[in-house]
Amino acid sequence: MEKTLASIPFTPGLELPVNVTPLVWVITIAVTIAFFVWEFFAHVRKPHEPTIGESARWSAFYIALASVFGVGIGVVSGWTFGGEYFAGYLTEKALSIDNLFVFLIVMTSFAVPKIYQQKVLMIGIVIALILRGIFIAVGAALIENFTWVFYLFGALLLVLAYQQAFTHDGSNPADGRFMRFVRRHLPVTDEYHGDRLTVRRGGRRWVTPMLLTIIAIGFVDLIFAVDSIPAIYGLTEEAYIVFTANVFALMGLRQLFFLIGGLLERLVYLAQGLGVILAFIGVKLLIHALHKNELPFINGGEPITVIPEIPIWLSLLFIAGTIAVATVASLVKTRRVRASDLPPAP
Template identity: 50%
Template sequence: MGVSIVVWVLTIVMITALMLVDYVFHVRHTHGPTLRGSALWSAMFIGIAVLFGIAVAVFGSAAMAIEYFASYLSNEALSVDNLFVFLVIISSFGVPRVAQQKVLLFGIAFALVARTGFILLGAALIDNFNWTFYAFGLGLLVMAGNLAKPEQPETRNDNLILRLANRFLRTSPDYNGDRLFVVENGKRVMTPLLLVMIAIGGSDVLFAFDSVPALFGLTQNVYLVFAATAFSLLGLRQLYFLIDNLLDRLIYLSYGLAAILGFIGVKLMLEALHDNNIPFINDGRPVPIVEITTATSLTVIVAVLVITTVASLFSARGRRQNAVARARRHALEYLDLHYEADPAEREKIFAALLAAEHEIDSLSTRYRAPAKQEEELTALLRSAHDAHEAHG
């Protein structure tokens, strides 16, 4: 279905309006997110995405709706993987929770702009070059292989842009709420919050390299690719605060994403062979080969996500990894004197730290991290306890 300019404009206006609503209600007036608020707003954005898919079925076709939902689900799953990187960046910089909303909204806005550019570029390549399908397919297979052997994320951020910014620009070592610039000693300097935004934006560009080809493996309708990308990103900020204590629990998610990217990569290669016009492959003629339908793709994506999520949630290793991550996060929060000055809030953070430590002690030591990481965690927890005793 060819989508008219009017439909494009209306869709862009709706997405822009939703971004503005998100900004007005959550970022303009700084406040810490609540679990109930995050759940309600997540449900709202997911509901809007589902209603949009129903509208596609009504005004377009059932086949288009299936393509949209397959694209939306796969991009949402890849976005959750993106949240792991956000979590590492935000934790390594010790971003105050009240300022995390602004960081994430900027990251989402930047991701939407960057991925729109990649979508338009990908569409132009697909329209003009048959080899693009082969390139996208091979790229997804390589990314699937990399995801299948996940590495432990670094706790320190060694981003080149950040090192250059710290060296050549005037930066402040401390946060000041959610402000990007402050005046120190009569000079206007950047706060670490702006540097975090740079790191988040850089990670978004990297994630576009796997998400956009994956979507084109499910549909070549540029409008549906754009809509699925936009709606999956819109609720990402709320999803972060809703599941931030479960992110480290999803230990098998990377394997599930690897399976999805690998499947879509194979699907793209099969489509490339089916429409082949490259001279050195079958003398430039299409190869009669089985095609994978979008309905089959949607079924595979849903099945893989359900299996990996359930397996992760019931995994003892996942529970321990989640408890360790929470303990590390709460210890860093408590040690950051600029995080929360309110004594009651600091006690709340320390209580959460004790609960995480208790859960670690109650779980099997079979899934211990490498000795060096265990030593670093022990030292960090000891520092938090020493600080609590000193303030007691």
């Protein structure tokens, strides 16, 4: 298999493959930062609620941009890598939509005015990207030095899959123990003061509900990073693909929130669909771990190749198919429920 993408993120002193130099990483990260800075000044700085048309246009643009980038990877570096990118992008996008659902719960709990929701989402997305970047670097270092980490990632994903499918109860993070702890230790105003995070009143600095909302969303981002990074490392070991798939999955997430805000509550089987995807990737990781096995207490430290590894094209089809089935089944169910709640015709 041809390898032209970096297997690890740039770290001083480490040798990089020829086609992914430190300059490529610097340019990629610089463009990502520039994009989010532009997003803030062009769309978020002035508080307003985006229209459906605005959200639809920008969502379509970012999805198209992500697709063009994936095709570029396939053309330049081979379609094995192209398939890994698209499988990773779809998985991260699906997990991001689940993330949006929790964002909606948090913002509803804190009664964030709609004109300020863009700012909250933007900050939440940036926090998510920073946390995922840290997890990507840590995951790449672990994979490079310890092959047994595939067993750990696989087992973790199976546990997360179970939690997604059977214990995903939609509980409100804004009312959890962490946020109750924050409220006890910070003086909080009862009302919003525009989009300000703190205000000075009576000679004392107070925090606003806006800051509490951002803290809650940052906590949610940390939890979701634990899901997303092992999942995508189950589809590719290429850190560059992991990073760019995450970046493109988060691009346009703010617009997608306003576009499908009403649809989020209708995706009743999204958690179960994500559970199936995470379980599939977990099994894929465990099979891969057996193929790379070096643990002395498993088969004497020798690889086990009886079960063939799952090819990336099958992973891509399975992930896309599961998302499609979960979405269609959710819409059918909610439509039936709404129809049954309608009063009988006169």
